[in-house]
Amino acid sequence: MSITTLTYDDKGGGDLGITFAGDWLLGQDLPSVDSIVDRLKQSPRPERLVFITDELSNWNTGFIKAVIKIIHAASSQGIVVDETGLPEGARRLVALAFAVKEREGARRGHDEKGLLDQVGEATLRTYEEQRNLLRFTGELMLSLSRYLRGKATYLRSDLVLYFQEAGAEALPIVSLISFLIGMIFAFVGVKQLSLFGAGIYTADLVAVAMVREMAAIMTAIIMAGRTGAAYAAQIGTMKVNEEVDALSTLGVNPIDFLVTPRIIALVVMMPLLTMYSSLMGILGGTLVGLMMLDVSLVQYTQQTISAVEMNSLLGGLFKSLVYGSLVALAGCQQGMACGSSAMAVGQSTTRAVVLGIVLIVVSAAILTVIYINLGI
Amino acid sequence: MKTGEAHIVVEDLTMAYGDFVIQRDLDFTVNHGDVFIIMGGSGCGKSTLLKIMIGLKSPAKGEVYFDGKPFWSSSIKEQEAMKRKFGTLFQSGALWSSMTLSENIGLALTQYTSLSDAEIREVAAYKLMLVGLAGFEDYYPNEISGGMKKRAGLARAMALDPEILFFDEPSAGLDPISAKLLDDLILELRDSLGTTVVVVTHELASIFAIANNSVFLDTDARTQLATGDPKELRDHNSNPVVRNFLHRGKVEVQVA
The missing domain is CATH 3.30.750.24 (STAS domain)
Incomplete structure (x- = not known):
């Protein structure tokens, strides 16, 4: 060679x-x-x-x-x-x-952006995102009013499927997490309250914590990761495949057809899941209480029943309604705002979960302050 | 150049999804420097045959030989080495959407050569020039049109100077002019590089323009009905189904 x-x-x-x-x-x-x-x-x-x-x-x-x-x-x-x-x-x-001659203006320069430019662009982007979220909420309200007047186009079978996905299929994970959370609370309660000889009040601690706060917030976070992400991915993929555009050309409002049924499903299922989650949490707490405290099942149950007030229960359920609508809103909004590539679907899914959790925590804080002022 | 020698031999091939046999008893030879067409009606298993030939799906029975070497009975390592000599253009380009065109083309080069980043960029720029996309190195796939995606996909398929180029429906979704340009490009690449080209298509205009060899798969018979130069098949083949297909269904009209 x-x-x-x-x-x-x-x-x-x-x-x-x-x-x-x-x-x-x-x-x-x-x-x-x-x-x-x-x-x-x-x-x-x-x-x-x-x-x-x-x-x-x-x-x-x-x-x-x-x-x-x-x-x-x-x-x-x-x-x-x-x-x-x-x-x-x-x-x-x-x-x-x-x-083939190089097309005029096709080549891209690598212009570096200064810090001020970057901050400015990020600000404008944030502003734009907030506006989109607001507009989306508005469209959703219009769609809901069409639903109430019976003028919306949707498939009943789809709605049933969404109920199943957001409800029954979430039970295993909600059971597991809630049961363990209940047990953890009980462990903490038994350790600390026994110092004062008030171990039996563990029942109160677990019941009140679960019913008022934890059941709603844990379920909401589970649903943000589970259903909110799924909503964003489903709708985002449909957007990439131009399925959303295909609906529009048929004169079917994509919000009515894709978004509102999903939101209804999650909002209806959230309080049910939350109630179930409270129950599982209390069961977990009971198990720990019976094992570590010298109390009978009847005593513990009596203590639990006397601890939970109707107001706490209703307050918790109302919170779950709020969280559910926020999670569903975040998921669907990010799905509809999805770009047109495979990577965009991943991004909007991530954003849906992050936005969902942020909204949950912020609204939890606001609701807690309101509840305190109302004396609930 | 080994023009005219057997390059790919498909022998006694049966393909199936589970129990459902799509095609059986396929036997044909693709020679070096051929533009070989896999044709047949929709749903006859053209794309499945392509998947078997590029090593994505294993056949139920039979073997594919490349330069006399069996593919499916070779070890995984040998299969990988053989696959490196293929370039494939997928139906809608299948460009990786998170990478620029330049990175799309460069990935195989980073993987299999020791070129520096600057050199890889140069190669990518040259491949894009070949397909008429000079200057589009830094574009993302969702920023260019469908026809450009196909050409960028071709540039990616050619990244490693493959000996065989596989095309899945290259002209689907392209306007006649773009389709003709792509056909010309295929011929030009075959002539200047001596690449063997295997094309899945049912576009008659394209078939007669570029092919010198082909296989015809039939949905009903579930096997190949003919193999050879499509122009010959159109004019002289004894099977009416084949002639009918290559005449856009006009033969049967005349018979009736």
Whole structure:
């Protein structure tokens, strides 16, 4: 095998001969064309480039890449290039590569943005996102009023499916988490309250915590990760496949058809799941209480029943309604705002969960303050 | 150049999804430098055959040979080495949406060569020039049109200078002019690089423009009805189904 070389020499008459020899295959150590590019800029400037490839054996992209680089350099210096010396296939490839001129303005510069620009853009983006969320809420309200007047288009079977997805299918994970949360609360209660000889009040602690706060918030966070993410992914994928546009062209309002049924399903199911979650939490607490305290099941149950007031229960359920609508809203809104690529679906799913959890926590704080002021 | 020698041999191939046999007893040869068409009506298993040939789906029975070497009875490592000699253009481009065109083309090069990032960018720029997309290195796939995605997909398929290019419905969804340009590009690449080209299509205009060899799969018979130059098949094949297909159904009209 001959050695891979790249040389140039003046042929007289303004011709510069460029000689390729050996194998020119991509991934090999190929000679650099920089010396030739430098030579083209020096005087006496050649008028014409000639390629000599008699010694060239195997070649592929590695060779063409070098030739194209030389031709680029030559044409920027106004030097004529004679391509007849290239192998037949290579000449055709070079011709093909230069057949379509670069589209005007297609190339992108790498302009670095300053800090001020970045802050400004981020602010505008945030403002835009808030406005979108608000507009979406408005459209949702209009859609709800169409539902109430019976003028909305949707499939009853879809609605039933959403109820199943947001309700029954969530039971296992809600059971597990709530039961464990109840147990954890009871452990903490038993340890601390026993110090004062008030171990039996563990029942109160678990029951009140679950019914008033924890059941609603834990269920909401589970549903944000489970159902809110699913909503964003489902609707986002439909958006990517232009299924949403297809609905619009049929005169079916996508919000009525895709969003509102999902939101109704989650909002209806959330209080039920929350009640169930309270029950599971109290069961978990009872198990720990019976194991670690010297009380009977009847005593513990009596204590639990006397601890829970109607107001606490209703307050907790109202919270779950609020969380449920926020989670569903975040999921559907992010799905509808999804871009048009596979990656966009992933992004909107992530945003749906993050936005859902943020909304849950913020509204939990606000509701707690309101409850305290109302004396609930 | 080994033009004319057997490159891909499909032998006694049966393909099935579970118990459902799609095609059986397929036997044909693709020679070096051929533009080979896999044709047939919708749902006859053209794309499945392509998937078997590029190593994505294993056949129920039979073997595919590349330069005499069996693919499916080789070890995974040998299969990987053979696959590196293929380039595939998927139906809608299948560009990775989170990467720019340049990165799409560069991924195989980063994986299988020791080129520097700058060199990979140069190669990507050259491949894009070949398909008429000079200057589009930094675009994301969702920023370009469908026809451009196909051409970018072709540039990606050519990243490693493949010996065989597989095309799944290259002209589907393209306007006639773009489809013709893509056909010309396929021929040009075959002529200048000596690449063997395998195309799944049912576009007659495209078939007669580029092919010199083909196989015809039939949905009802569940096997190949003919193989050879499509122009020959159109004019001289004894099977009316094949002639009918290649005449856009006009033969039967004449018979009736």
